[in-house]
Amino acid sequence: AQSVTQLDSHVSVSEGTPVLLRCNYSSSYSPSLFWYVQHPNKGLQLLLKYTSAATLVKGINGFEAEFKKSETSFHLTKPSAHMSDAAEYFCVVTFFSGYSTLTFGKGTMLLVSP
Amino acid sequence: DGGITQSPKYLFRKEGQNVTLSCEQNLNHDAMYWYRQDPGQGLRLIYYSQIVNDFQKGDIAEGYSVSREKKESFPLTVTSAQKNPTAFYLCASSLTLVGGDYGYTFGSGTRLTVV
Numbered sequence: 695a696q697s698v699t700q701l702d703s704h705v706s707v708s709e710g711t712p713v714l715l716r717c718n719y720s721s722s723y724s725p726s727l728f729w730y731v732q733h734p735n736k737g738l739q740l741l742l743k744y745t746s747a748a749t750l751v752k753g754i755n756g757f758e759a760e761f762k763k764s765e766t767s768f769h770l771t772k773p774s775a776h777m778s779d780a781a782e783y784f785c786v787v788t789f790f791s792g793y794s795t796l797t798f799g800k801g802t803m804l805l806v807s808p
Numbered sequence: 809d810g811g812i813t814q815s816p817k818y819l820f821r822k823e824g825q826n827v828t829l830s831c832e833q834n835l836n837h838d839a840m841y842w843y844r845q846d847p848g849q850g851l852r853l854i855y856y857s858q859i860v861n862d863f864q865k866g867d868i869a870e871g872y873s874v875s876r877e878k879k880e881s882f883p884l885t886v887t888s889a890q891k892n893p894t895a896f897y898l899c900a901s902s903l904t905l906v907g908g909d910y911g912y913t914f915g916s917g918t919r920l921t922v923v
Contacts (some may be wrong), residue, residue, distance in 0.1 A: 703848065726913055737812075737898060737914035738851075784850060794914060795841065795866070795905070800850040 696721040698787045708807050713757075713772040715802045717785035720766065727768045728786040728796070729759055737800035738784065744768060755779070780806045810835045814899050814915035820923050821893065829884045829918045831899035839905040840882040840895060841912065845896040854897075856906045857882055860895070887919065894922045 699785040701716040719725060726745045728736040744755025749761040759770045768785060812833045821827045833840065839858050844853040853866030857876040876882055882901075886893045894908025896919050899913040 701922075724857045734886055735896075735917065735919065737814075738900075738912075739914070740911045795853055795856055798843075798850040798852075800848060 696725065696787050696794075696797050698785050698797055698799040700783075700785050700802045702802050703800070704803045704805065706805040707775045707779055707806065710774050713770070713775045713779065713782050713804065715770040715785075715804065716769065717768045717799060718766055719768060719785070719787045720756065726788050727759075727761060728788075729757070729768075730784045730786060730801075731769050732782045732784065732801075734781075741770070746792055775804075775806050777808070779808050780804055812899055812901055812913055812915035814830065814850070814897075814918050816918060817919045819918055821920060824872065824888045824923055826885055826887050827895055827920065829886070829899075831882045831884065831915060832833070832861070832880055833882075833901045833913070835901055835903075835913060836879070837901035837913070839899045839902045840876070841897045841902075842866075842872070842882070842884045844876065845917075847899060851898065856905070891915050895920060895922055907913060 697720045699718045728743045729741040731741050732738045741757050742751045744751045744761045752758045757772045782801045782803050784801050786796045787792045788796045815830045841856040842854040845851050852868050854872050855874040857863040863874050863876050873885045898917045899915040902912050
């Protein structure tokens with residue numbers, strides 16, 4: 695079985711300050727992990743993915759995430775928030791091999807103030 | 809450009825009616841999925857299909873039906889048996905159902921409202 699927990703439903707930051715969105719996962723097998731972003735009334739866009747290669751993964755728009763097996767975490771970070779980063783972010787887990795669908799966290803809404 | 813097209817963007821349904829949401833992809837992906845999104849609940853899997861003429865129930869399939877007659881198309885019917893159909897529906901596809909680094913490509917969604 696696999697599951698993912700996003701620890702914060704909302705995160706508020708000021709423009710120019712760092713962003714940290716927290717995610718913990720549970721997976722019986724080697725996981726693949728993803729972060730997706732969703733702007734209002736839009737589909738989801740892939741930010742980055744971890745698939746058992748480098749543990750520090752760089753994605754689009756300056757985001758990155760670090761896979762920490764010992765902590766079963768995959769937190770998303772960005773050094774400096776922009777207003778355009780305001781959106782909902784989803785942490786997602788699946789198995790690295792074998793048949794599997796994606797399991798989504800409940801999402802974290804990122805609010806960016808001027 | 810390749811992608812997924814969902815239509816309509818907004819849909820209103822009267823109670824007791826069936827409605828069908830369209831999903832078309834030109835990515836040549838084998839696997840397709842339907843998710844339902846409600847505020848604070850993330851995405852929940854309704855149905856998925858690995859290949860043409862085959863589909864499987866997801867976590868919340870009751871009140872929904874699908875078909876997969878063509879590789880490109882995976883329509884979702886919300887039947888009158890679905891007790892609370894008002895939600896945002898997202899269609900997605902992936903190269904294959906097998907895990908790995910194949911992320912999903914998502915459509916832009918259909919917002920269904922029961923009136």
